[in-house]
Amino acid sequence: MSSFxxxxxxxxxxxxxxxxxxxxxYLFPVIFLVAWVAYYRYDRIPLLYHMGELLTIAxxxxxxxxxxxxxxxxxxxxxxxxxxxxxxxxxxLVASTSVARYFSLLTAGLGQVILAIAMAALIFWQRDNLPxxxxxxxxxxxxxxxxxxxxxxxxxxxxxxxxGLVIAVLADNVPAVQALGQCIFLPMLIIGGVGVRLSAxxxxxxxxxxxxxxxxxxxxIQTCYTGAGVLAAENRFNLLALFLIGVAGCITGSKMxxxxxQQKFFQRGGKSWIAIALVAWLAVxxxxxxxxxxxxTTPEVGEQGAETTPAATPGPSSGALLPGARGARGPGNLDxxxxxxxxxxxx
Amino acid sequence: MPKVVVRDLKKxxxxxxxxxxxxxxxxxxxxxxxxxxxxxxxxxxxxxxxxLREPDSGQIEVCGIDALKNPREVKQRIGAALQTIxxxxxxxxxxxxxxxxxxxxxxxxxxxxxxxxSLQEKSDQHFDTLSGGxxxxxxxxxxxxxxxxxxxxxxxxxxxxxxxxxxxxxxxxKMKREGHTVLIxxxxxxxxxxxxxxxxxxxxxxxxxxxxxxxLIGRSAGLQTVSGTTSSPVDPSLFAGLPGAQDAHCDDxxxxxxxxxxxEAVGQLLRLLREKNIELAELHLxxxxxxxxFIELTGSRLRD
Numbered sequence: 001m002s003s004f005x006x007x008x009x010x011x012x013x014x015x016x017x018x019x020x021x022x023x024x025x026y027l028f029p030v031i032f033l034v035a036w037v038a039y040y041r042y043d044r045i046p047l048l049y050h051m052g053e054l055l056t057i058a059x060x061x062x063x064x065x066x067x068x069x070x071x072x073x074x075x076x077x078x079x080x081x082x083x084x085x086x087x088x089x090x091x092x093l094v095a096s097t098s099v100a101r102y103f104s105l106l107t108a109g110l111g112q113v114i115l116a117i118a119m120a121a122l123i124f125w126q127r128d129n130l131p132x133x134x135x136x137x138x139x140x141x142x143x144x145x146x147x148x149x150x151x152x153x154x155x156x157x158x159x160x161x162x163x164g165l166v167i168a169v170l171a172d173n174v175p176a177v178q179a180l181g182q183c184i185f186l187p188m189l190i191i192g193g194v195g196v197r198l199s200a201x202x203x204x205x206x207x208x209x210x211x212x213x214x215x216x217x218x219x220x221i222q223t224c225y226t227g228a229g230v231l232a233a234e235n236r237f238n239l240l241a242l243f244l245i246g247v248a249g250c251i252t253g254s255k256m257x258x259x260x261x262q263q264k265f266f267q268r269g270g271k272s273w274i275a276i277a278l279v280a281w282l283a284v285x286x287x288x289x290x291x292x293x294x295x296x297t298t299p300e301v302g303e304q305g306a307e308t309t310p311a312a313t314p315g316p317s318s319g320a321l322l323p324g325a326r327g328a329r330g331p332g333n334l335d336x337x338x339x340x341x342x343x344x345x346x347x
Numbered sequence: 348m349p350k351v352v353v354r355d356l357k358k359x360x361x362x363x364x365x366x367x368x369x370x371x372x373x374x375x376x377x378x379x380x381x382x383x384x385x386x387x388x389x390x391x392x393x394x395x396x397x398x399l400r401e402p403d404s405g406q407i408e409v410c411g412i413d414a415l416k417n418p419r420e421v422k423q424r425i426g427a428a429l430q431t432i433x434x435x436x437x438x439x440x441x442x443x444x445x446x447x448x449x450x451x452x453x454x455x456x457x458x459x460x461x462x463x464x465s466l467q468e469k470s471d472q473h474f475d476t477l478s479g480g481x482x483x484x485x486x487x488x489x490x491x492x493x494x495x496x497x498x499x500x501x502x503x504x505x506x507x508x509x510x511x512x513x514x515x516x517x518x519x520x521k522m523k524r525e526g527h528t529v530l531i532x533x534x535x536x537x538x539x540x541x542x543x544x545x546x547x548x549x550x551x552x553x554x555x556x557x558x559x560x561x562x563l564i565g566r567s568a569g570l571q572t573v574s575g576t577t578s579s580p581v582d583p584s585l586f587a588g589l590p591g592a593q594d595a596h597c598d599d600x601x602x603x604x605x606x607x608x609x610x611e612a613v614g615q616l617l618r619l620l621r622e623k624n625i626e627l628a629e630l631h632l633x634x635x636x637x638x639x640x641f642i643e644l645t646g647s648r649l650r651d
Contacts, residue, residue, distance in 0.1 A: 017473075079435055085422065087451065
């Protein structure tokens, strides 16, 4: 335990001194936040219906770029080789590195939440010219289920940290981390429901998105803001999906762990462990397809403001994208949502 | 009881046999050296001993423990400083010592190590601001965090300036005085001769000779080395006729050969040079060294 805590403390301390790590964890997601603010500044409550996307991007950046970049650069420097001389199990050091990353993601996520609130408030005051005290509570993106948001964020972090560990074992050097990270990040952003809303994508792409963890991450977080919460029966599948992907990533990452930069990926055995990570993605996609509700056929509601009403009925797991209880907070929304049919699975 | 017993150790990288059946023992309290050129298999042998590499076959016993079956228990008792000094740029010496100390059952306090290795003034400086000598001292301090019975040093003085090298030699000698057993790999002959109680000469993955430096030099058939320079180039065939001359090398005006009858050979060389009206600018005669032993054993000069 002492080894774990010392290494955790040391990793966190060094993390604060690493400009690259700070960039990926804190500045990188802020760039997206600013872009999202620019896009969605005319929403009834700015950013409220996009917090799932923003927080998922924050976790993706820190876990799929930041974590493997620091692990691979330390491996290239020989730091992990030096650790290997110590009588401490691999699992302890990998676990403490992962937990340190989780703390950093948590602080980055908290920063995003606070920054989103601040920006939304600023937009609202400027746009509507209303006194802050009268409207603030109904004008800023705050989660409907804050404790469940922490749970959802933890599962999302776990899934992507697992993915980060897989990238770290696949990449022989830091440029390879960037290349592999982009191979995961961009598809997730474009066709995985993270950067582009699922309803804007065609049915085939939506089916593909069921095999990507980004979709479940966005839904798990978003439902804590605007839905019934991630622990609600119709949303629990998101947690299961993230958990399976995370476990598979951690197993692959620890089984194929490389201490030494001289151990090149293609020159070593045990590559079949990669299959575990891929099988998890596949299994989650198949389960989701069997469960139904993959297709989101409606334009996402609520983000257009109180005037917008849901036109169609997305599946249960897409409930995160619905305004739900949170959308009814303002008087305008309450009116708008009257008569909204309960969500039902789409074919 | 020996501190280290290695039997028939073999390690292969692809088609390359890096270690080909190495066997040796290290006695308690001695400084044992693995001497050989780069690529001879010294580092691979050492890395198999300390658990960084898994050998293909062979037996390794360290401090009476089977190192292949109980590597973690062995690691509790040994300390090692690797060839490259590898820590995060922004970690301080004090933090590194505290961190690595936490991995062991009975760590030494960082303050004591900072004092012993003269790092107090640099204790809170980031690793990337330390000089080469300071980094090497920190690497050795890290090898001491668990007060090890056995210390492994992989080419510890490579790349150091003469002063840092001298300081490190003193430190290694101090380790021996304190009762530690030390295994050092080096390709510096003088270092091996000066520091080691016993040596194993390694070449092409095999041990080709073992003994004390004196014993090894004693095996060199009493050959002495004659070297010098002349005022003008000399025909190399001149040296072939000298009494007992071997391994003659000529490079422009410089020459070098070895002989079991060095006095006689020098006398004849002087006569021949006088006959050819060539002036002798420099002449050195020295007894056999480890390098000579190595040349004798391997038929080649030490490769750097």
